[in-house]
Amino acid sequence: MFANETARYLASRLVTTVLIVFGAMLMLFALTTLVPGDPARTLLGPQATPELAQRFIAAMGLDQPVHIRLWRFFSALATGDLGVDVVSGRPVWTMIRDVLPYTLILTFASLAVAVAAGVPLGIYAATHRGSWMDSGLAFISVAFIAMPSFVVAIFLLLIFAIWLDWLPVLGASRSGEFWDEFKRMILPTAAIAIGWAGYFARLMRSSMLEVMGEPYIRTARAYGIAERLVTYKYALKNACIPAIALLGFGIGRVLGNAVFIEVVFARPGIGRLIYEGISTRNYPVVQGAVLVMVVLVVLVNLAVDLSYSAIDPRIRRDGAAR
Amino acid sequence: MMAGLSDSIRSGDGVAGVLARVSRSFTGLVGLLIVAAIIAIAALAPFIAPHDPDAIDVLNRFSGPSARHWLGSDHLGRDLASRLMHGATVAMAVALAAISAGLTIGTALGILAAYLPTRWERFILIIFDVILSFPSLILALAIVAVFGPSTVMVVLIVAITLIPQFGRVARAQVLTLKSAPFLEAERILGASSLRIVTSHVLPNIVGPLLVLASMDVPVVITIEAGLSFLGLGVRPPQSSWGTLIQDGYQYLSDSWIPVLVSSVALVLATLGFTLFGEALRDAADPRLNRER
Amino acid sequence: MAAPMVSIQDLVVDASTSRGTAHLLRGVSLDIGRGRILGVVGESGSGKSTLASAMLRLLPPNISRLSGQIRLDGLDLVALAPAEMEAIRGRRVAMIFQDPMTALNPLFTVGLQLIDVLRRREPGLRRADELKQAEAMLATVGIPDPRLRLAAYPHQLSGGMRQRVMIAMALMAQPDLLLADEPTTALDATVEAQIVELFDELRQRFSGSIVFISHHLGLVAELCDDLCVMYGGVIVESGPVTEVLARPRHPYTRALLDCEIDDDASGRLASIPGDVPDPLTVLTGCVFAPRCPHAAPRCLQGQPPLMELEPGRRAACIRADEVLP
Numbered sequence A: 001m002f003a004n005e006t007a008r009y010l011a012s013r014l015v016t017t018v019l020i021v022f023g024a025m026l027m028l029f030a031l032t033t034l035v036p037g038d039p040a041r042t043l044l045g046p047q048a049t050p051e052l053a054q055r056f057i058a059a060m061g062l063d064q065p066v067h068i069r070l071w072r073f074f075s076a077l078a079t080g081d082l083g084v085d086v087v088s089g090r091p092v093w094t095m096i097r098d099v100l101p102y103t104l105i106l107t108f109a110s111l112a113v114a115v116a117a118g119v120p121l122g123i124y125a126a127t128h129r130g131s132w133m134d135s136g137l138a139f140i141s142v143a144f145i146a147m148p149s150f151v152v153a154i155f156l157l158l159i160f161a162i163w164l165d166w167l168p169v170l171g172a173s174r175s176g177e178f179w180d181e182f183k184r185m186i187l188p189t190a191a192i193a194i195g196w197a198g199y200f201a202r203l204m205r206s207s208m209l210e211v212m213g214e215p216y217i218r219t220a221r222a223y224g225i226a227e228r229l230v231t232y233k234y235a236l237k238n239a240c241i242p243a244i245a246l247l248g249f250g251i252g253r254v255l256g257n258a259v260f261i262e263v264v265f266a267r268p269g270i271g272r273l274i275y276e277g278i279s280t281r282n283y284p285v286v287q288g289a290v291l292v293m294v295v296l297v298v299l300v301n302l303a304v305d306l307s308y309s310a311i312d313p314r315i316r317r318d319g320a321a322r
Numbered sequence B: 001m002m003a004g005l006s007d008s009i010r011s012g013d014g015v016a017g018v019l020a021r022v023s024r025s026f027t028g029l030v031g032l033l034i035v036a037a038i039i040a041i042a043a044l045a046p047f048i049a050p051h052d053p054d055a056i057d058v059l060n061r062f063s064g065p066s067a068r069h070w071l072g073s074d075h076l077g078r079d080l081a082s083r084l085m086h087g088a089t090v091a092m093a094v095a096l097a098a099i100s101a102g103l104t105i106g107t108a109l110g111i112l113a114a115y116l117p118t119r120w121e122r123f124i125l126i127i128f129d130v131i132l133s134f135p136s137l138i139l140a141l142a143i144v145a146v147f148g149p150s151t152v153m154v155v156l157i158v159a160i161t162l163i164p165q166f167g168r169v170a171r172a173q174v175l176t177l178k179s180a181p182f183l184e185a186e187r188i189l190g191a192s193s194l195r196i197v198t199s200h201v202l203p204n205i206v207g208p209l210l211v212l213a214s215m216d217v218p219v220v221i222t223i224e225a226g227l228s229f230l231g232l233g234v235r236p237p238q239s240s241w242g243t244l245i246q247d248g249y250q251y252l253s254d255s256w257i258p259v260l261v262s263s264v265a266l267v268l269a270t271l272g273f274t275l276f277g278e279a280l281r282d283a284a285d286p287r288l289n290r291e292r
Numbered sequence C: 001m002a003a004p005m006v007s008i009q010d011l012v013v014d015a016s017t018s019r020g021t022a023h024l025l026r027g028v029s030l031d032i033g034r035g036r037i038l039g040v041v042g043e044s045g046s047g048k049s050t051l052a053s054a055m056l057r058l059l060p061p062n063i064s065r066l067s068g069q070i071r072l073d074g075l076d077l078v079a080l081a082p083a084e085m086e087a088i089r090g091r092r093v094a095m096i097f098q099d100p101m102t103a104l105n106p107l108f109t110v111g112l113q114l115i116d117v118l119r120r121r122e123p124g125l126r127r128a129d130e131l132k133q134a135e136a137m138l139a140t141v142g143i144p145d146p147r148l149r150l151a152a153y154p155h156q157l158s159g160g161m162r163q164r165v166m167i168a169m170a171l172m173a174q175p176d177l178l179l180a181d182e183p184t185t186a187l188d189a190t191v192e193a194q195i196v197e198l199f200d201e202l203r204q205r206f207s208g209s210i211v212f213i214s215h216h217l218g219l220v221a222e223l224c225d226d227l228c229v230m231y232g233g234v235i236v237e238s239g240p241v242t243e244v245l246a247r248p249r250h251p252y253t254r255a256l257l258d259c260e261i262d263d264d265a266s267g268r269l270a271s272i273p274g275d276v277p278d279p280l281t282v283l284t285g286c287v288f289a290p291r292c293p294h295a296a297p298r299c300l301q302g303q304p305p306l307m308e309l310e311p312g313r314r315a316a317c318i319r320a321d322e323v324l325p
Helices: A002-034 A039-044 A050-060 A066-078 A092-127 A132-146 A149-163 A178-212 A215-222 A227-264 A270-279 A283-311 A317-321 B003-010 B014-022 B026-048 B080-115 B118-133 B136-147 B151-178 B181-188 B193-229 B241-250 B257-284 B286-291 C048-056 C082-088 C110-121 C127-140 C159-172 C189-205 C217-223 C241-246 C251-262 C297-301
Strands: C006-017 C020-032 C037-041 C063-072 C093-096 C177-181 C209-214 C226-231 C234-240 C307-310 C313-315
Touching: A002 A066, A002 A283, A002 B118, A002 B136, A092 A132, A092 A178, A092 A227, A092 A270, A092 A283, A132 A178, A132 B257, A149 A178, A149 A227, A149 B241, A149 B257, A178 A227, A215 A227, A227 A270, A227 A283, A227 B136, A227 B193, A270 A283, A270 B136, A283 B118, A283 B136, B014 B026, B014 B257, B026 B080, B026 B257, B080 B118, B080 B151, B080 B193, B080 B241, B080 B257, B118 B151, B136 B151, B136 B193, B151 B193, B181 B193, B193 B241, B193 B257, B241 B257, C006 C048, C020 C048, C020 C063, C020 C226, C020 C234, C037 C048, C037 C217, C048 C063, C048 C093, C048 C177, C048 C209, C093 C159, C110 C127, C110 C159, C127 C159, C159 C189, C189 C209, C189 C217, C209 C217, C217 C241, C226 C241, C226 C251, C234 C241, C234 C251
Parallel strands: C037 C209, C037 C226, C093 C177, C177 C209
Antiparallel strands: C006 C020, C006 C063, C226 C234, C234 C313, C307 C313
């Protein structure tokens, strides 16, 4: 029964994943087809020169009938060909490959910081319930959660770069030197991490409190297992399951929202690639980068779902839904 | 689950009673006050704004807060306080439109899912799953890339992303209700499904859905401001909190006042609505309240 | 007779609730003999589970009063500091809970949970020895393939198997006092019979005292040496199980027996007309008077103490000699 149910669950998750990726591809294709009026004009903007429009139409295959374009679109994707930048003629995949590491590092660094700060704070609040620190943390975490990340980014920029002039702010390191890049990472990482630390602290607090009231914790206490062991071994593992769900959700969210941070701090990244693609009406770049992003986010979500089974032998689907 | 709110609405202590319970906690009271202030400002902006939000006064660029410009002026000398007030109107209008659309469609789909045969139910649930796992901001960027930025687009995108959560809650509520004895009795007495839904199911599930809707307000405000900040939402010269922050950010080297003032306004709004939404949820579900 | 293993004197437990103070135990006094099995019987809300929790000092957080004495071999558990009490739990007192589905941690293997209990008694054992002892204990409680089961997670076992694991855990602690709080209530009838049989076997090998809480008189009759009947937070009757069942001296015990014989072939308690007393009320008369067929005006003048009517037999009824001689 156990294996069967797991298999069915995994199968349904795989199906959704494939559906989403396929749906995203179809939608991206449809957007170029459904575009009102002359596609070259609409997508490139009124300033486009006739030569550019011509090149664009050829590059996108817009002069072909729909079914041929659909076929070409998918067969190109199947071979990993995301098309070329209409302006520079560079392959879109190369452009993405160049900036993707920046976004990934930013995402993982900020979530790592958020977990490292939020989880212990949440545990502390749960084990010191009703204390002064607990209520203080509760309010601060709501405040942090409520603040949009680009506003946090702007506040950090104001405080540390404009008023205090402590940290270099804009861009990634040109020299690629580690310390320089590290310093430039601090504010962007903090801008994302602050809100997520609030999320993790709150979630950890409530799930710890919930778990500490479970009968199996009572069992552990009834057998004289030391309170420290009860909290950090028996309760913590159970309480971490929702946190892992949040982490998975968070990776997708942060990847998707990295564009704000990348724009505010003028950092390279896939979000900013899309953003600039939109501003310069470079549709193939937008299309390719959006697709890569969707695949990335969906794969992360799938991986997180699968990782539950490593922690929770029962695979609690309700944990994923929460 | 959150039957408390519907109960209290039906039992007649009404909106006033719920608000009284919300304001019982300090954070709930703060949230309620901020929310009331923002809604009032948003509704009355044309009448109470001290200046025309679009009136340019290039000689008074970046003037600090003064009696004439309470919160100072921006890079074109426009009055920031007035622009923020009109920004509140935009934010509230987008939130209202997007949430009502998402709520209506989501609830309808959720109720349908609960009443339709399993095959269709599964289909609807898969659609919900797909929307939920889709990175919605990225989707928004792709759509804006083709159709160009507009307020309508923002509303549309946000509404779509809100559909699944309303749909799921509505379906779950209907499923628990379906087995309730009083509905069983209605059915035996021969009431039509439509009649049962409109006169019995909807009033019973409206509470939890409204709580959910109130908790979505800060999310929608953030998305609208974010897209507008990127120049992909509300178009200038229409003032939105997002465009105001973007303007301030562009001219950060001239003055940090505009960006600070607009950011603080946005944060106050999201914080206020978050506190209010959470207090509302706790008021609706006393069990959760005790646990927290 | 030797000094009892456990001697409870005037145990009072109150809890503060949203409706006011609930009197969960209203002055309970009780002796548990060495190596004996005491059955505690009563309807739900009679205080029997609170009694067990109090003996472990694992009461819910809303408890506002815990007074009286619980002497375990002379040591008063009520007066112990929390850290001292922690040292008693899982060493000298152990407990088996009602619902085996939730009493085991779902994220840890059966073996690990058993070994954590074993380590309380014998720290510093080699891993292989720990596993061997855990395996032997699973075999003792009748779990097939014990070695394989050590690596199993609770959800992979049936309810009956999980309860056997709980029992193994309790035996692992080798306690002086084993509390079993309705250990078979959550199980279906055939499994229940197997667990009862297991208890019956264990009493041969287990040297400590057992408190077996149940609302199933037949089961208690089968398994226990002594019986104590609880009602509304007080003990209304106690004595050797055969004698109490053959010749009850308290009207409530009588009513319980009648229910069992008349109404309910399954052997469970059927209800007696009237309601269980509200724990919020302060007693002015006998706790059972409102439902008692023999209630007289003087029964309303106070809760009678648990009086020794004959050697080993006690009942809290002032009319015991008149109505149930």
